[in-house]
Amino acid sequence: MLKRIAVDDLRLGMFVEELCGSWLDHPFWRSSFVIEDPRDIQRIQESSVRELWIDVSKGLDVESKTASAQVVQNTAAVDQMLASANNGLEQKNNLVRIPAVRERIRARKILANSKTAVSSMFKEARLGKALQAADAIPLVEEISGSVSRNPGALISLARLKTKDDYTYMHSVAVCALMIALAREMDMSAEDVREAGMAGLLHDIGKMAIPLGVLNKPGKLTDEEFFIVKNHPVAGHEMLTEANGVSDITLDVCLHHHEKVDGSGYPHKLAGDQISKFAKMGAVCDIYDAITSDRPYKKGWTPGESLRKMAEWSKGHFDPLIFQAFVKSVGIYPIGSLVRLESHRLAVVIDQSESSLLTPVVKVFFSIKSNTRILPTLLDLSRPSVNDRVVSHENPEKWKITDLDEVMDSANLEV
Template sequence: MLRKIRTNQLEPGMFIHSMEGSWFDHPFWRSRFLLNDREQIEQIVSSDVERVTIDESRGKKLLLSSETVAQPRPAKASACSPKSARLQELSALARPRSYLREVAKPVFNRLSPRERAAEVRKATGTIKRSRAAVMALFEDARLGNSVKSRKLAPLVKQISRSVNVDPTIILNIARIKSKDEYTYLHSVSVCALMVNLARKMGFPEQQMHDIGMAGLLHDVGKTSIPASILSKPGKLDESEWNIIRNHPQRGHDILAASEGVSNIALEVCLRHHEKMDGTGYPGKISADNLSIFTRMSTICDVYDAITSQRSYNTPLSASEALAEMQSWSGHFDQLILRDFVDSLGILPVGTLVRLDQDELAMVIGESPSNYSAPIVRSFLSLEKDRKIVPKDIDIGRKRSRKLLAIEDPEDWGFSDWTSFSAELLSKPAAT
């Protein structure tokens, strides 16, 4: 039975089920444990916590005053002998059975500096040619001509090759977009992200072409939106929004009137702004009628939009964007989003990780020295069994600490990880 009591009623042998206030208000890193001695009680009493909940089925009960008089206080009771108390505490600790998944090896860092420099040159050329080809195709569409997507086929192949070598290179280059070239480079990025995700999901190589092409063509309907609306800095009015909302249908019409466009590209073009909960546009189509390709495209489309460096906005970093997208309910297919996160090899902000020296830490950003390594904030020493002063550690730096595994917060008793991580982010930390 759970009972809420004042901290001055605590006694050794009671089992703490939870403490009032935030994790940061009390001295212990776990909030469920058996009280072994007076020292622990003094620590709680002298903290900001005023009330705690005890679990009377797992430890000593609160003796009401009449009972206290009627019953002699148990001598150092067997149930609370140091040995059994320690055993109970150990079982209450219930360390995770196994880590959720090993931290992916940084597969994107297998290139030597020389190979990397050569790949950067190649990817830059691929992006330049792709941007020009997409611009020409969009211009055809603007003039009311059918589009010749076949001309883009060699570029899809080159983008796919670059993604296969190291997706971070081409994605980083395409991330910086001027206002004028935004839509074209966005199309190249979505193509690269779609191919990268499709590989992670295990699609056969023969399908890569159609999937990548769908990414390149998905926003062709934007040619119907006047530049004054597309680049309007202020808020759009309802009629302007209606024009924006029509671009998937307009794009679909253009592609349907063109030769050699796959069904995947047609569908992605029409549905890439739909959401799983049916609140997207233009069709308000919900999960049951959204194909796997559409679900992939909505993720890649939003990710590129919110991470793109445009002249007038501050983009989210990759790890911030992934955390943000994971927090939106009803928008994305969560399983595909998880594959997407894995395909980028980036840990979202807020991920709980375990470091060497037996410490728990939380991802707070990306390393400036290594795109696929995080910066983490350590806050708990498992070895010393206590909280530690938060410290920021750049895992990407040479001879830095090692990241051993991704952990599930629930396995460590953090039932409200969202609030906890927000609070930890707001704390000052040493570097």
């Protein structure tokens, strides 16, 4: 049985199932382990993680009997928070959105070009060469063009990273997420470009981290964790010496790990001390980080990641910016596996412009027979379609490993 507890209630002998926060917030490479060392309790309590899940069937329980009730309360609050993002959804009348499956063809080429450009730029930064911000403008504009045609196409592809290109493609993904979020927030064209550039360069400071530490698959030492947490400061120093870098990009680089409750780093800023762009960067950075596979942890699904972020949002994120972010990626993001009321599984291939709750899906699996079925495209927003999404599903549970291929084999018309 799982229980959610405060870090102050953590004791030796408890089995930690999951720390409630991004793995960027703590030095533990494993998500599940037994607390056997008092120093591990201290490290958790000194991190910005405030709550965690324990499995009482594998370790000691807490004395309090309120944990189960708290779980029910938290689950209901998360459901309500995500559903509320559907309220006030506005169709952008000035945009002509093309189908995501069609844009994904173009987005693949953009991502290939982006990988080459960003890896070259970052490798030069690792060698100590001054960055030229103007060189990145065409790349930001190309990514922005794809996002304007269909936000979810490039973003869904950018999650598919290898361990070797993670840092580069993470920057590209955050650039796209920042652009999509800025557009959702009705920012000016200039601010949308600024958001994209800030997203692209927010993690340049990781080039100051030794590769052995940056790509380490095991538990970080305290000294190594300190080096990793210093990357915003290192990046800010790099960008200060670069040419043509705006104050907004400098700010996002330095403050994208700050949290609204003041528990972030490097300066423990809180609330309005954190700029709007830095708050945007915090949301976009975390989302891509936790949906991506890393050497030490498999990424969560898009839907699972949004639920985790909703759990953390009270202390971590600005609530209005997080709600806008959910609108920009969808309650059921493109690439998500979902269960339908008809007892079938489907992959989300596009968003409806009228409701976040009724995406376009490709049905391909029968739960009743536990087998693949003839693929069918459904636009759940159409009145003639008598079906709906009832939950997110984890592909691993169903031994589905080819969701990306399933998506790309979809017809271009619904």
